[in-house]
Amino acid sequence: xxxxxxxxxxxxxxxxxxxxxxxxxxxxxxxxxxxxxxxxxxxxxxxxxxxxxxxxxxxxxxxxxxxxxxxxxxxxxxxxxxxxxxxxxxxxxxxxxxxxxxxxxxxxxxxxxxxxxxxxxxxxxxxxxxxxxxxxxxxxxxxxxxxxxxxxxxxxxxxxxxxxxxxxxxxxxxxxxxxxxxxxxxxxxxxxxxxxxxxxxxxxxxxxxxxxxxxxxxxxxxxxxxxxxxxxxxxxxxxxxxxxxxxxxxxxxxxxxxxxxxxxxxxxxxxxxxxxxxxxxxxxxxxxxxxxxxxxxxxxxxxxxxxxxxxxxxxxxxxxxxxxxxxxxxxxxxxxxxxxxxxxxxxxxxxxxxxxxxxxxxxxxxxxxxxxxxxxxxxxxxxxxxxxxxxxxxxxxxxxxxxxxxxxxxxxxxxxxxxxxxxxxxxxxxxxxx
Amino acid sequence: xxxxxxxxxxxxxxxxxxxxxxxxxxxxxxxxxxxxxxxxxxxxxxxxxxxxxxxxxxxxxxxxxxxxxxxxxxxxxxxxxxxxxxxxxxxxxxxxxxxxxxxxxxxxxxxxxxxxxxxxxxxxxxxxxxxxxxxxxxxxxxxxxxxxxxxxxxxxxxxxxxxxxxxxxxxxxxxxxxxxxxxxxxxxxxxxxxxxxxxxxxxxxxxxxxxxxxxxxxxxxxxxxxxxxxxxxxxxxxxxxxxxxxxxxxxxxxxxxxxxxxxxxxxxxxxxxxxxxxxxxxxxxxxxxxxxxxxxxxxxxxxxxxxxxxxxxxx
Numbered sequence: 210x211x212x213x214x215x216x217x218x219x220x221x222x223x224x225x226x227x228x229x230x231x232x233x234x235x236x237x238x239x240x241x242x243x244x245x246x247x248x249x250x251x252x253x254x255x256x257x258x259x260x261x262x263x264x265x266x267x268x269x270x271x272x273x274x275x276x277x278x279x280x281x282x283x284x285x286x287x288x289x290x291x292x293x294x295x296x297x298x299x300x301x302x303x304x305x306x307x308x309x310x311x312x313x314x315x316x317x318x319x320x321x322x323x324x325x326x327x328x329x330x331x332x333x334x335x336x337x338x339x340x341x342x343x344x345x346x347x348x349x350x351x352x353x354x355x356x357x358x359x360x361x362x363x364x365x366x367x368x369x370x371x372x373x374x375x376x377x378x379x380x381x382x383x384x385x386x387x388x389x390x391x392x393x394x395x396x397x398x399x400x401x402x403x404x405x406x407x408x409x410x411x412x413x414x415x416x417x418x419x420x421x422x423x424x425x426x427x428x429x430x431x432x433x434x435x436x437x438x439x440x441x442x443x444x445x446x447x448x449x450x451x452x453x454x455x456x457x458x459x460x461x462x463x464x465x466x467x468x469x470x471x472x473x474x475x476x477x478x479x480x481x482x483x484x485x486x487x488x489x490x491x492x493x494x495x496x497x498x499x500x501x502x503x504x505x506x507x508x509x510x511x512x513x514x515x516x517x518x519x520x521x522x523x524x525x526x527x528x529x530x531x532x533x534x535x536x537x538x539x540x541x542x543x544x545x546x547x548x549x550x551x552x553x554x555x556x557x558x559x560x561x562x563x564x565x566x567x568x569x570x571x572x573x574x575x576x577x578x579x580x581x582x583x584x585x586x587x588x589x590x591x592x593x594x595x596x597x598x599x600x601x602x603x604x605x606x607x608x609x610x611x612x613x614x615x616x617x618x619x620x621x622x623x624x625x626x627x628x629x630x631x632x633x634x635x636x637x638x639x640x641x642x643x
Numbered sequence: 644x645x646x647x648x649x650x651x652x653x654x655x656x657x658x659x660x661x662x663x664x665x666x667x668x669x670x671x672x673x674x675x676x677x678x679x680x681x682x683x684x685x686x687x688x689x690x691x692x693x694x695x696x697x698x699x700x701x702x703x704x705x706x707x708x709x710x711x712x713x714x715x716x717x718x719x720x721x722x723x724x725x726x727x728x729x730x731x732x733x734x735x736x737x738x739x740x741x742x743x744x745x746x747x748x749x750x751x752x753x754x755x756x757x758x759x760x761x762x763x764x765x766x767x768x769x770x771x772x773x774x775x776x777x778x779x780x781x782x783x784x785x786x787x788x789x790x791x792x793x794x795x796x797x798x799x800x801x802x803x804x805x806x807x808x809x810x811x812x813x814x815x816x817x818x819x820x821x822x823x824x825x826x827x828x829x830x831x832x833x834x835x836x837x838x839x840x841x842x843x844x845x846x847x848x849x850x851x852x853x854x855x856x857x858x859x860x861x862x863x864x865x866x867x868x869x870x871x872x873x874x875x876x877x878x879x880x881x882x883x884x885x886x887x888x889x890x891x892x893x894x895x896x897x898x899x900x901x902x903x904x905x906x907x908x909x910x911x912x913x914x915x916x917x918x919x920x921x922x923x924x925x926x927x928x929x930x931x932x933x934x935x936x937x938x939x940x941x942x943x944x945x946x947x948x949x950x951x952x953x954x955x956x957x958x
Contacts, residue, residue: 405751413836416751416773416813421837486752530730532750534771 219244220257222634224627227262227593230558231269231582232567240267242589245632250583260637262593265626268562270302270333270590272569272579273543274392274470275367275446275518278304278335280326281319282311287523287610289323292543293332294643295521295609297635299543300592300625303334303570303579308345309368315340315351317359324360332635332643334590336573339364341380341391347372350380357387362574365392367446368493370428372398377432381441390468390572392444395428395453396494405533407480407495415484417533420495422450429453433460436467444572445469447520449494451504458513468572470518471505473542473549478615488529489615492520493538509564510556516569519546523611541614544607548621551596558596566592589632594625608641647939648754648767649774650817658783658821659793664938665784665931671708672934682711685944686741689715690732690757691768692748697905697929698768698777702745705936711944714741729753730760737761742944746770764943772808778904779814780935783822785927786859789900796823801853803829803885804863804912805874807836811904812863816844819859827853829885833874850885854894861902862887862912878911888914900924 221243229238229250239254240247278292287295289306296304306323308314314323320337327335339361340351345368353364364384370393371377377393384391401424406412408419429445433456436443448454448469457469474492479499482490490496508514522539529536550561570580581587602616628636635642644657653661671679687706691699699715706713716732733744743764746754751771758765769775787793800819806812806828816826820843827845828835839846847853854860865881875881887901892915901923907913917923 408837410838410841413838413842414813416771416810418772419837486755488756527730530756532729532748532756533752534750 221248222258222260223254223256224260224262224267224593227265227267229267229583230562232563233582234559240583242629242632245589247583247585247587247589249585260627265593265595266558267583267591267593269566269580269583270592270628270630271300271565272303272573272575273301273519273521274305274516274569274573275307276304276521276543277307277309277523277539279523280310281322285525289326289335290330291608291610292521293327293330293335294641295543295607297332297628297630298608298625298641299546300594300628301333301543302590302628302630303336303573303575305336305338305363305573307367308338308340308365313340313345314338315343317355320356320359320361333630334575334579336575337361338392341366341371342376345369347376350383353383353389354387357389361389363390363392363444363572365394365446367392367394370394370396370398374431378435378439381435381439381443385439385441390442390444390574392446393428393432394446395425395432397424397427400424403534405491406483407497409480409498411480411483417483422452422497425450425494426452426456429456433465433467436465440466442466447472447475447494447518448505448514449475449497449501451501454504454508454513458508461513468515469513470516471509471514472518472520473546474540476502476505477549477553482615486533488531488533488536489540489613491533491536491538492540506554509554515564516572517546517550517564518569519543523609524613525611529613539613541607541609541611544609545602545614545616545621547594547625548623549616551623552621589629591629592625593627594623596623598624600624644942646754646758646765647776647943648765650776650779650814653776655821658818661780661938661942662784662787664942665934668934668937671937678708678710680710681941682706682709682944685711687711687713687743687745687940688736688741689713689745691717693769695747695769697932698747701932702768702936704933705940708933709937709940711940733757733760737763743940766939766943769810771810773810773813775810775814777936777939778811779818780939781928781932782815782902783818784935785902785924785931786900788931789924789927794823795819798858799825799827799856800859800861801827801829801857802861802863803850805834805865805869806830806863807834809863815861816842829853831875834869850891851894854891855896857895857899859900859902860895864904864906864908865911882911882914886912886914892920902928905929
């Protein structure tokens with residue numbers, strides 16, 4: 210039976226018995242929603258429909274700054290609908306769609322298409338990012354003003370770093386005038402040609418071409434200095450090294466408008482995993498050393514890292530069955546992010562909600578409707594998760610179209626129970642409603 | 644032993660077992676009819692995705708002398724760029740009923756991936772920069788034979804050249820260390836892996852400094868593409884600084900032996916004709932290749948009753 214019929218937006222739904230966690234802190238309270246917004250917060254609320262949240266955290270829905278939804282172009286791996294469903298199951302109410310589609314998101318037509326497909330699926334808000342450069346080729350600026358006028362608030366060539374210093378300076382100057390954010394994939398390409406894994410003792414023994422940390426850090430440093438020069442807002446995607454965290458920490462100390470994200474896999478898996486020669490562990494940037502992992506966790510704890518972002522990167526089986534040097538990088542992330550984060554991060558629940566919802570919503574420019582405090586009048590974009598339940602990741606449990614995740618078979622602590630998007634339940638008791 | 648993919652997986656005892664078994668195979672190969680029925684009914688497939696003459700022929704000869712049936716699947720690197728065809732190929736051949744794949748591929752890790760796709764044994768005949776375990780077995784056997792000793796304690800193996808991109812070096816560092824040798828690597832830093840501090844080796848950047856204390860001089864092949872990739876300025880300079888010429892031969896102790904995995908780049912790492920050097924083991928390396936690979940295939944495929952099969956071989 211499909212229970213979503215009972216939880217229509219017009220119904221007054223009460224989330225009962227949960228712990229409300231948002232930027233103001235924690236409180237035990239019921240939350241009533243109707244017509245897509247929060248209508249009451251308090252004790253002993255009643256409604257037409259009651260959803261149990263006992264023992265659970267009730268928080269603003271998660272926002273992923275970094276999701277590869279693969280549509281248009283690679284629907285074999287994921288579609289906007291399947292990616293949205295995976296997001297909803299992971300507690301997300303908004304996903305920033307990365308622009309490395311085919312065709313890429315460098316025109317209003319493609320941006321509109323991605324947003325419309327998101328609306329058609331209706332499971333999360335799909336927020337298209339725009340390309341910084343045409344075709345993500347790093348040669349000429351994309352029509353950023355047109356894209357901004359079409360609603361784009363965050364631009365990136367993700368998958369590629371913008372290599373040319375002058376072009377990046379121009380992009381920052383231009384972005385400052387538009388009031389948009391540039392998100393950089395930090396990778397100096399000449400240092401990573403043919404690279405497969407972190408450059409370390411492990412790659413020495415495995416005979417796999419090494420990917421030096423410096424390739425990331427050089428570009429982090431360059432863009433911090435360009436931000437200092439231009440005043441543009443810069444967001445650093447998927448930071449992976451200790452020195453990158455240190456550079457961002459120093460830039461923030463200087464008051465520069467920079468933000469940064471880290472992925473669940475860079476917080477939880479180290480480079481020795483490659484010794485299995487399993488391509489599921491090939492990601493960009495590569496899994497790093499245990500000391501990098503420790504520095505990333507410390508960066509999250511002290512606020513240097515603003516956001517947890519999944520870099521959800523679905524690939525069909527046949528692509529991941531190539532050799533390590535030929536297989537595309539990336540792993541799934543949306544459905545396991547919460548469980549991984551709770552397992553590895555030493556932060557309280559308010560901080561967890563800050564990095565998974567509040568800060569990413571601000572960085573994506575959607576803080577008017579996501580990542581908001583749960584108060585009367587706020588859009589009912591919410592997640593209800595049990596932070597203590599343990600569960601084993603199984604292939605059958607995943608809503609993504611792909612299965613390239615190393616967390617299959619692992620036991621995680623913390624799982625999403627319900628997700629509400631604009632007042633409608635997209636997930637109830639762990640099951641996607643559509 | 645199910646697979647032979649790396650020296651570290653093989654371990655010290657496995658290494659010694661295969662070297663001892665090789666002695667029996669040398670005896671078989673010395674007979675007027677060098678063929679035994681040990682692997683009759685077994686099928687060995689060579690799956691070579693990278694050009695190789697001597698390794699492939701050596702494996703196929705080894706299989707035939709043990710009376711195994713052989714199949715060859717040879718693909719030039721250029722025509723294979725889709726891995727799904729690799730899995731399809733492996734599964735298709737597996738369905739025909741084969742007992743072992745002998746695999747060479749330019750990509751590190753392929754033998755491990757293949758062993759996930761088949762229940763047959765996998766022998767690594769060279770994967771990327773990673774491992775070439777049968778070459779290390781050949782080299783250890785050849786040194787044992789030439790020097791008449793089982794362990795290499797007190798001996799110094801000096802490996803010269805492109806260590807970074809060399810699967811032969813990685814396998815030999817493990818194998819010779821297991822047998823007690825001191826291992827010295829000689830290369831410019833551009834041709835060394837990023838961090839060898841955890842390897843049981845010493846490193847020098849000057850060949851002339853270490854020749855006098857060398858017992859086994861192992862010259863690696865320098866591929867000309869290393870020049871275009873900026874690892875060395877040009878081949879002439881490499882030959883001058885790391886090539887073996889008559890003067891450097893004169894600096895070696897008289898007891899020292901010379902090895903090379905082939906094929907040689909004459910005029911680059913080899914400025915002398917090794918056939919003029921009395922202590923060159925290069926021909927023995929090639930001729931021992933068949934016996935070593937017979938030992939490997941026998942060990943993998945003769946099954947639980949390998950001890951009784953051994954009597955067939957040894958009789």
